[in-house]
Amino acid sequence: MTVGSRLKQTLAGLKGAEGTLRLYAQQARHEKTRAVFKEAVATTGQVIEDLEKRLSILEFEEPQYKGY
Amino acid sequence: MQEWLEILLRSVLLYLLIFAAIRYMGKRHVARMTPFAFVNYVVIAAITSLLVLKIIPNLIAGLVALFVWVSFPVLLEHLALRSKVIHDLLHGRETVLIKQGKVMEENLKQVRLSGEELLKSLRTKNVFNTADVEFAVLEATGEVNVLLKSDKMPVTPHDIEWKVVPQTEPQTVILDGNILNDALTEMGLNHNWLHTQLVAAGVSLDNIFIAQADSNGELYMDLFDDSIQLPQAKVRELLYANLEKSQADLMSYALETQDSEAKNMYSANSKQLENLIQKLRPYLLR
Numbered sequence: 001m002t003v004g005s006r007l008k009q010t011l012a013g014l015k016g017a018e019g020t021l022r023l024y025a026q027q028a029r030h031e032k033t034r035a036v037f038k039e040a041v042a043t044t045g046q047v048i049e050d051l052e053k054r055l056s057i058l059e060f061e062e063p064q065y066k067g068y
Numbered sequence: 069m070q071e072w073l074e075i076l077l078r079s080v081l082l083y084l085l086i087f088a089a090i091r092y093m094g095k096r097h098v099a100r101m102t103p104f105a106f107v108n109y110v111v112i113a114a115i116t117s118l119l120v121l122k123i124i125p126n127l128i129a130g131l132v133a134l135f136v137w138v139s140f141p142v143l144l145e146h147l148a149l150r151s152k153v154i155h156d157l158l159h160g161r162e163t164v165l166i167k168q169g170k171v172m173e174e175n176l177k178q179v180r181l182s183g184e185e186l187l188k189s190l191r192t193k194n195v196f197n198t199a200d201v202e203f204a205v206l207e208a209t210g211e212v213n214v215l216l217k218s219d220k221m222p223v224t225p226h227d228i229e230w231k232v233v234p235q236t237e238p239q240t241v242i243l244d245g246n247i248l249n250d251a252l253t254e255m256g257l258n259h260n261w262l263h264t265q266l267v268a269a270g271v272s273l274d275n276i277f278i279a280q281a282d283s284n285g286e287l288y289m290d291l292f293d294d295s296i297q298l299p300q301a302k303v304r305e306l307l308y309a310n311l312e313k314s315q316a317d318l319m320s321y322a323l324e325t326q327d328s329e330a331k332n333m334y335s336a337n338s339k340q341l342e343n344l345i346q347k348l349r350p351y352l353l354r
Contacts, residue, residue: 003324010317017310020303024351027285029255030234036351043344044311047318047337054330 004058004065011051018044071122078127079120086116089138094145100209102159105141112137160208166201169217179206190214231350235283242279242289255281262287269298308345308352315341 018041025037059066089112096105112134119130148155163179164172165186176186187198189212195201203215225232239251241262252258265287266273278290289298315338322334 003321006317007321010314010321013310013317014314017307017314020307024285027256029236029283032234033283033351036347040344040348043340047314047340050333050337054333057330 002062002065004055004062007051007055007058011048011055014044014048014051018048075120075122078122082116082120085134086112089134093138093142100211102208103210104158108137108141162208163206164203165206165212166198166204166214169199169202171198181206186212233350238280238282238288240278241281241287242273242276245274245276247273251281255285257281257285271296271298304352308348311341311345311348315345 021037021040021044025034025041028034028037101109115124115130115134115137118124119127119134124130144154144158148158163175165175165181166172171183171186176183186204189206190196190198190201190204193212193214195214195216200216200220201214202217205213207213239255241248241251241255241257247259247262252262266276269287269289271289271291275291275293275296276289277292278288280288282288284304286303291298318334318338318341322331322338325331325334
């Protein structure tokens with residue numbers, strides 16, 4: 001497995017986690033709980049953004065692995 | 069008028085009247101009543117039964133007496149709410165029985181409580197060792213309440229500095245196979261959500277006796293058919309595991325990569341996720 005495809009797997013996992021966190025942020029009835037989950041969504045969003053940037057660099061360097 | 073007819077009419081009239089009067093007098097529990105309040109209820113009951121059976125022939129006179137015994141306590145309660153003096157007169161005051169771990173013998177004598185009775189009251193509070201008691205008080209209702217010494221108190225999350233998550237009460241969303249709409253809207257959920265959950269669990273609506281949604285939006289179900297094993301909802305644990313795995317991944321990428329900029333990015337994000345996991349731990353794992 002190349003670095004790129006492993007990175008994609010991690011990204012997919014993180015995106016799934018972000019979705020679930022966003023759902024919890026919607027469902028939570030306590031103000032405090034909601035704030036914690038919202039913050040978690042923001043943090044994972046940032047991490048995902050950074051990883052996507054890195055992924056595009058990798059794909060630029062090794063175009064033969066693009067899309068996998 | 070025939071005798072039986074009169075008794076019937078009196079019974080019906082007083083039944084309704086006393087029912088309304090007792091309701092009006094309030095919700096205080098019988099076991100938490102002061103002795104006088106108990107006497108008051110007994111007097112009302114006695115007057116009523118005497119009236120019903122025509123032992124007091126004059127209905128009006130009886131009703132006047134009833135009126136006094138119903139309205140006086142209500143009136144005094146109202147006054148007691150305003151004035152501490154009247155409140156103490158009416159309800160009596162509590163008596164301290166044990167203070168700083170020492171039994172107050174004079175106070176015991178004053179309320180005519182023997183040592184045996186004190187021990188019995190402590191035992192009903194599950195205190196068998198008098199040495200464990202810091203403070204005990206005899207309420208006006210005759211109940212003994214106990215404060216244990218701080219090293220004998222049950223441990224709370226606060227004591228062990230354990231972070232816990234605020235919880236709201238669960239809502240019963242299905243009862244006897246019927247969806248309770250009020251409870252669903254209270255949670256901010258709808259029928260679609262409920263049907264999705266039911267499909268995911270693989271059960272039909274009419275097989276459910278009780279379903280409760282907790283503050284996490286997870287559904288607990290009890291089925292009529294007890295032979296069906298329901299899968300336990302593990303979404304939170306999975307989410308936690310997922311985050312931990314991602315964090316570990318980032319850490320290994322940081323170790324593997326040669327590019328120093330990427331290394332910094334990976335380790336910074338790994339750190340961020342680690343903090344996040346720490347923060348979410350009490351919410352996701354319990």
